[in-house]
Amino acid sequence: MSLLRVSGLSRSFGGLKAVDDVSFALEAGQLLALLGPNGAGKSTCFNMVNGQLQPSSGSILLDGHELVGMRPRDIWRRGVGRTFQIAATFNSMTVLENVQMALVSREKKTFGLWRPAGSHHADEAFALLEQVGMSAHAKRACGVLAYGDVKRVELAIALANRPKLLLMDEPTAGMAPQERHELMALTRRLVTEHRIGVLFTEHSMDVVFAYADRMIVLARGKLIAEGDADTIRNDARVQEVYLGTGKTFRPHAPLQDAANNAHNGQGSLQ
Structure with a gap:
């Protein structure tokens, strides 16, 4: 049985079909990229999986x-975590407190005034920060962190409810090429270790082709292609939708190659 199985998914807004009979599956331990040009239905599909x-x-x-x-x-309590295109953390709270709040929410408990929520789950929160490489910043306020570090904290928060499925909405948006690859390499390691399935949207094609196990492509609400990097790169319908050949992309490209491609403006299946 697949971890996630989407069947015949549709959503209409008045006379507009934003998502039209979309079906796909995601296995545990797999990264699945949801791709498409603007208006393809990616966000609508993503938000239906999340329940929004x-x-x-x-x-x-x-x-x-x-x-x-x-x-x-x-x-969320069924085991679906999520990160957002714009990182969602409490800037005035410390890194550790942000993760503690997620852990308190997972336990569905409220606490009396004699025992502040910040006193709970400190060890577990610190362990999550260690997993994402942020334990050294545990006592710093989130508001003073570099953006790439905030995204790591957000990943720790998403992991707090021990998700089976992680939804990542453009996880590397706003990040420099090296930061993008560091975050996705970290995600890949955690997915492998914990057997988490990841469904993610992403506009940086160097990230997609380097880290996604499989890809699904939407256009005008319909699923037009699915498969591995080579299948998607060589699919005539995908090439037509994106007005390019995709030949500049290589799966698992070295970091410097990906950075050079991004600098030269290559790889924008947008």
């Missing part, structure tokens, strides 16, 4: 359990 939008029709199964009709918080 309800589909007009279709099914979303996580470990065989239907998610359609559930609220985002209930989906």
Whole structure:
């Protein structure tokens, strides 16, 4: 059984079909990239999996359990974590406190005034920060961190509920090439260690072709292609949609090659 199985997913806004009969599957330990030009339906599809939008029709199964009709918080407690295009942390709180708050939320507990929430789960929060390379910054306020470090904290927060599935909305947006690859290499390691399935959207094609196990491509709400890097790169429909050949991309390209491509303006299947 696949970790995530999406079947016949559709969403209409008035007379517009933003997502039209989309189906795909994601296995545990796999990174699946959701691609498409602007207006393709990526965000709508992504938000339906997360429960922020309800589909007009279709099914979303996580470990065989239907998610359609559930609220985002209930989906989160089912084991679905999420990071956002713009990092969502509490700037005035310390790095450690941000992760502690996520852990308190996972336990569904409230605490009396005699025992502040910040006193809970300190060891577990610190261990999560160690996993993402941020333990040395535990006592710093999130508001003073470099953006790449904030994204690492957000990843630790997403891992706090021990997710089976992690949804990452443009995880490397706003990051320099080296930071992008460091974050995705870290994500790859954690996915492998914990057997997490990852569904992510991303506009940086150097990241997609270097780290995604499989890709699905949407255009005008419909799924037009799916497969590994070579399959997607050579698909005529994908080339037509993106007005390019994709020949500049290579799976698992060295970091310097990817950085050079980004600097030269190559690789923008947008």
